[in-house]
Amino acid sequence: MTLRLHNTLSREKTEFAPIDPDNVRMYVCGPTVYDFAHIGNARPVVVFDVLARLLRRLYPKVTYVRNITDVDDKINARAAETGRSIKAITRETAAQFHEDMGALGALPPDVEPRATQHIKQMVAMIETLIANGNAYEAEGHVLFNVPSMPDYGQLSRLKQDELIAGARVDPAPYKKSPADFVLWKPSPEDDGLPGWASPWGRGRPGWHIECSAMSKEYLGEVFDIHGGGLDLVFPHHENEIAQSRCAHGTAVMANVWMHNGYLMAEGEKMSKSLGNFYTVHDLLQEFPGEAIRLTLLKAHYRQPLDFTKDGIREAKAELDGFYGALRGAAPAAEGTMSDAVLNALCDDLNTPLAISELHGMAATVNKAAAADKAAAAADLRTAGGLLGLLQQDPEAWFKWQPPAQADAGGGLSDDEIDALIAERVEARKAKDFARADAIRDQLTEARIIVEDGADGATWRRG
Numbered sequence: 001m002t003l004r005l006h007n008t009l010s011r012e013k014t015e016f017a018p019i020d021p022d023n024v025r026m027y028v029c030g031p032t033v034y035d036f037a038h039i040g041n042a043r044p045v046v047v048f049d050v051l052a053r054l055l056r057r058l059y060p061k062v063t064y065v066r067n068i069t070d071v072d073d074k075i076n077a078r079a080a081e082t083g084r085s086i087k088a089i090t091r092e093t094a095a096q097f098h099e100d101m102g103a104l105g106a107l108p109p110d111v112e113p114r115a116t117q118h119i120k121q122m123v124a125m126i127e128t129l130i131a132n133g134n135a136y137e138a139e140g141h142v143l144f145n146v147p148s149m150p151d152y153g154q155l156s157r158l159k160q161d162e163l164i165a166g167a168r169v170d171p172a173p174y175k176k177s178p179a180d181f182v183l184w185k186p187s188p189e190d191d192g193l194p195g196w197a198s199p200w201g202r203g204r205p206g207w208h209i210e211c212s213a214m215s216k217e218y219l220g221e222v223f224d225i226h227g228g229g230l231d232l233v234f235p236h237h238e239n240e241i242a243q244s245r246c247a248h249g250t251a252v253m254a255n256v257w258m259h260n261g262y263l264m265a266e267g268e269k270m271s272k273s274l275g276n277f278y279t280v281h282d283l284l285q286e287f288p289g290e291a292i293r294l295t296l297l298k299a300h301y302r303q304p305l306d307f308t309k310d311g312i313r314e315a316k317a318e319l320d321g322f323y324g325a326l327r328g329a330a331p332a333a334e335g336t337m338s339d340a341v342l343n344a345l346c347d348d349l350n351t352p353l354a355i356s357e358l359h360g361m362a363a364t365v366n367k368a369a370a371a372d373k374a375a376a377a378a379d380l381r382t383a384g385g386l387l388g389l390l391q392q393d394p395e396a397w398f399k400w401q402p403p404a405q406a407d408a409g410g411g412l413s414d415d416e417i418d419a420l421i422a423e424r425v426e427a428r429k430a431k432d433f434a435r436a437d438a439i440r441d442q443l444t445e446a447r448i449i450v451e452d453g454a455d456g457a458t459w460r461r462g
């Protein structure tokens with residue numbers, strides 16, 4: 001099985017060769033915790049969760065690091081707006097992030113370092129960059145001097161003037177070169193901003209240095225895969241590379257750079273004013289997390305994705321099909337991994353192809369003779385697991401209802417539905433068809449779909 005990955009550095013799809021095949025090391029930029037995660041934030045989490053699952057299948061050990069940025073000017077601004085403490089905002093937002101991503105079936109990374117717990121490492125790295133002549137102090141700031149690195153810009157391949165225009169940082173008078181970026185900035189004692197003691201006075205780190213310091217701490221100076229959204233290529237990843245390579249004197253920071261494509265919602269760029277700004281938390285009030293996950297994986301990760309609620313409904317219907325195949329098939333504990341699904345994912349995470357292979361496997365389960373059904377269902381579930389899909393009890397899948405409805409007791413409870421179905425069976429036996437029909441109507445009204453099968457009736461919420 002050959003794993004091939006598209007590398008943003010080379011713009012080519014090449015065979016993956018880990019530095020240490022006994023421990024594959026991957027870093028993905030994590031959230032800045034000040035607000036609910038939106039669906040665009042969830043895409044890299046789900047994409048790189050599939051990659052982590054695939055790597056774990058192929059190699060004996062994977063170290064997957066995804067950070068939490070808990071010091072950032074956006075967090076400071078949120079604290080100032082709301083009058084709440086930075087600590088409360090970051091703690092609650094990180095907990096919400098874990099809950100939302102868990103609901104999307106994303107496994108936690110192996111290490112989840114927080115920026116505020118690695119300030120010492122950031123200061124040490126900045127000191128090295130100053131000593132190496134790649135950074136300088138100016139008016140309480142420390143800046144990375146971009147012209148000091150002759151091959152700066154390899155990842156984004158932007159031209160010098162584009163780099164400067166794209167730097168998007170205010171043209172501060174103390175900068176030696178307009179493209180220079182901040183490693184450390186001052187936090188005067190009396191302005192209420194978070195700050196740590198440093199050789200340059202009380203201050204706080206810039207965003208880019210956080211990832212360079214934390215990836216070095218847990219993965220070393222050079223590691224295998226660095227991932228994130230396409231929007232991070234410049235300036236964030238370009239600047240991570242500059243810092244890490246200049247601090248460690250290495251030719252690369254990571255061998256493979258992977259970026260997921262942009263996400264739109266309902267055909268437009270997401271924005272609060274257009275009403276298409278979907279937080280994961282809100283979507284989970286309306287749809288099962290697994291349907292949202294499948295929607296994200298139906299597009300290849302490098303393609304732009306137009307995320308729509310109709311798309312989630314389609315994904316939910318597809319999952320009804322998969323779970324319908326698994327239901328009643330009593331899958332064995334562990335199936336045989338499908339080579340077709342594995343091959344699809346090994347081809348630069350071709351999730352659309354892998355999902356179409358799963359559909360073929362579900363058809364096989366449905367067509368299988370009774371004696372072969374359990375084994376075919378087990379194979380389907382095992383292959384689905386590689387994508388983080390199809391791991392629920394099928395009964396639980398079909399009984400899902402929106403959390404608000406469940407909390408409010410707005411619909412019939414599972415027990416009430418079971419009791420009505422049992423009563424209907426008895427009514428039919430007693431030839432009380434009026435009662436049986438009345439129960440059927442009551443269930444239909446409550447959007448409960450009853451399916452009469454050879455082994456009795458099953459039901460699902462419609």
Ligand SMILES: [Zn+2]
Nearest residue numbers: 029211236240
């Ligand atoms: Zn980063």
